[in-house]
Amino acid sequence: MNRTATALLAVAIAAAGLTACGSDDKDSSKPAAKTPPPAAAPSTPISPPPPGKPLASAKAKNGIPPKPDAATQAKYIRALNAISSAIVNGKEDRAVSRGRDTCGTIHSFPKDHAKQVDTTRQRFSGATQFSNDQAEKILAAVQTHLCPKN
Structure with a gap:
């Protein structure tokens, strides 16, 4: 003081x-x-964690995989475009981010397929609303290409 x-x-x-x-x-x-x-007064100053490692570690614990390599991303984007071109709509980074977040949902609710599908539908819908059937296909593409370990 x-x-x-x-x-x-x-x-x-x-x-x-x-x-x-x-x-x-x-x-x-x-x-x-x-x-x-x-x-x-705190006896030692609080310093922020070093960048990268703690955040990546926290994401990994929550089932969110690292960003895919270029070849994996290309396969994932092709799979989404085969379902509907409105999913990616020229915004590949956003589609990858949403897919990685979906891996977190799969990790958090491993036995609740209905929740995984509904969350996927909501996460990928925007200006275009996707059906549960399309969400099932999106979820399968995410599992195949971004988080096959979940």
Whole structure:
């Protein structure tokens, strides 16, 4: 704590103590003002985690795979375009990101296929709404190309 804050806190405590001591019987029904204890300063500064590793590790624990290599991504995009050209719609990075997130859903709900399909349908729908049948096919493409271990 810096010196100014310490001095102000000491003055506040002293003033509260003097006020409590100097009261007469009329004011005795009011409790003395309490000041909160000073907050303890952290003993060591908190530094942000190093970039990359912790985030990648957290994603891996949640079933989200790393970005695919170019060949895998190309196969995945072809599979999606075979279902509907509106899925990718020229935004390959977005399609890959949504697919990787879908791997996380598969990981989180391994025994709930209906939830996987519904979440996939919602995640990939936007201006174009996809049916459950299309979502099933999208989910299969994701599992085949982005997260075959799930």
